[in-house]
Amino acid sequence: MSSDQDHLKETDTEARFEFKKEENSAFETEKGLTEETVRLISEDKDEPEWMLERRLRALEQFQEMPMPTDWPGQPDLSEVDIDEIVPYIRPDIETRGGAESWEDLPEEIQDTFDKLGIPEAEKNALSGVGAQYESEIVYQNMQERWEDKGVIFCDMDKAVREHEEIVREYFMTKAVPPSDNKFAALHGAIWSGGSFVYVPEDTSVDMPVQAYFRMNSEGMGQFEHTLIVAEENSEVHYIEGCSAPKYSAFNLHSGGVEVFVKENAHVQYSTVQNWSKNTYNLNTKRAIAEQDATMEWVSGSMGSKATMLYPSTVLKGPGSTDNHITIAMAGEGQNIDTGAKVYHNAPDTKSTIESKSISKDGGRTNYRGLVHIADGAENASTSVECDALMFDNESTSDTMPYMEIQENKVDVAHEATVGKIGDEDVFYLQSRGLDDDDAKQMIVAGFIEPLTEELPIEYAVEMNRLIELEMEGSLG
């Protein structure tokens, strides 16, 4: 193991996420959501008129749509009162659109990301890094060699100004329209920050790019937007991480992610979600895959009070492929409702969904998934596998897949299992000298291996550490 991994391992991970910084902002809106707020945000960002119009249209849709309340077993959202959150906080930094050097940032922000290990990771494993603090990206940098090849990795606000044509074409028009759901509409009205990634034709970005999202203030909402356009025969791996310190009032995170995977391109989108346990995490993530393209969603959801997240892929082009790997872990007071959606809209499309969940100490996990095979999607195949591990009798594990098959030349298989952690396995490991806790941790590490395998080693280590933390003290 290299010294960097030791660094990550040895740092007290809990302390790394839990610290709070004094709130220090240059501009922040009032609590609540009105047309006035939306206009203020747009004005503060000096946005073109069309973006303001899109925001206002989204706001209208948000106000018309009902809260989702009737999904069986869904998280309770009654506490989520939009009028109680601060939707927009611009941190007090000189450089809008992200500094290119960590040293240019105010000390408390620098210190935040140091503790989170971001600059360290940037040196070793990443092609580029973006860091968002409250509502805006504060740091953005990418290795020169990628810039030379025409790869764009910049903050979303900057992209609206500097890459207006591309953004105008793709931004909440094709993949995630505000009308998709209430929180997508909310996001469309008050989005701020996030990343724009553009990979030109025939370009493979060989190391991942990462964005890290940090909420520091109490009662705020973070609504970053991520737009990835991967042109023909290109390849990119995008990693997002997120965390916040815990406050007594609720925080709201409602991100929007849109991924366009062009012919024969390959995009992997990985998320390690570790929001504090007062955060409602309600995201809309969708990819559109063209002919022979591959989209991969890798998601680990450990944090938050309630998560509702179902990354979707529309397999639009013949021969396109989708892979989902999702891991959810719910402890005390957590309701992690995750899953996957795949629309097979063309022949010879293929999807695999692998879902693993762990529930303990009264936590609740739910796999909610939809696979739709449209008429004409000949030779489509899909395989869904859900496994759930339960630690105790206070916890709940639900599996609710939906399959809609309108084509007969298909191969559709769904399988799910639920069980408790195996006494025999624990006994075996104990007989080899491990104590009970270590034995269970080892079993869990094995259980989630399909996910950690897909992440660069630094993140795999981080993921395992997070899970160890979640399990500490909770094992009987």
Add this chain to the structure above:
Amino acid sequence: MSTQVHPDISEQQVRAISEAADEPEWLTETRLEALAALDDLEMPEVIRTPGRTWTNLTDLDYETLVDPDNQAEDKEWVEAEGAEVLSIHEAIEADEDLVREHFGSVVDTQRNYLTALSTALFTTGTVIHVPEGTAAEDVKIRTTMNSRSLFNYTLVVAEESSEVTILERQSTGDDVDGHRYYSATVEVVTGDNASVQYGSLQNLSEETYNYQVKRGHAADDASVEFIDGNVGSRLSKSSVETRLLGEGSETRIVGAFFGHDEQHFDIASRVWHENEHTTADLVTRGVLDDEARSVYEGVQDVGREAWSTSSYQRENTLMLSDESEADASPKLIINNHDTEASHSATVGQVDAQDLFYMTSRGLDPETATNMLVEGFFVPVLEEVAVDELREDLEDLVAQRLRS
């Protein structure tokens, strides 16, 4: 719900049905309460996904479908030694306490709009009573519906350590112009260590809309088995459910359907594990041809107190036509970690390799396909205890394949 039928159904009509059968006061009251509840009741739940409703029940024109005053049927009972098989009204005369105790104890008489409608309007029914320690084989109820609409009721009471196997079949007789409506409620009550297999074969005409709820309560060490065969009807919504209330109780819910033309089957198998050491096995196999559509929901719900649970579910759909459509949602709801639970679902065509093998042995593709479809139903047919049900289901599948 806007599609309400009750403006056309008066209290007088319900009273008339009850009086004609000389029913006791409590049953008349239960009917009237169900009628009054219609205003506030919802249609049965159907699955919805973004932009799609899997079964549309609200567009049905119940006003023309339901004709409460003119219900007519032929009913045949084949009794079996060891069981008392009586019409509901004979049963009330013979042992009113028994019927009163169990009527509505398993299926809520006001479960939803359509069940309440059935409670208010049923004119025909059967009570099967199996006394303690006795065993009865091959009880048969054959109902032929001759009117536009028919509301049927069945109650099975199997006392402690008794055993019974039952076949109830529904078909249509006299022709009626236009659409028809058949509704049935089936309640199965078991004593400790009792064992019931209730099989149903639905072969209604393809102008008939069909709504059925079959539900059983399993006591300690009791076993409740359902076989649900659906071949007929224009649209069927059938829920087959067991509550495993007793320690060591078990259930098996076996479903088979074969849809063609524009048939729509909405089939649900649901089980609730509510005590220790319970076992459930849900198996459904369906075939779709032409523009037929199927909706399957399976629910395995393991309660907080259901220690040491085993629960399995398998659903397989074979699509013979490009115009058919199959929707499936097998759900696991697990609240106790001392559980071994799994489910699986598949949708696909006849296996290409099997087909190749058989045609290479000289069979023409059509014959080979037919044989494979018949073979596909074998695991389901093997579970059927009543020969008539198994043989008739086999025949119906064979007929449909060759039609």
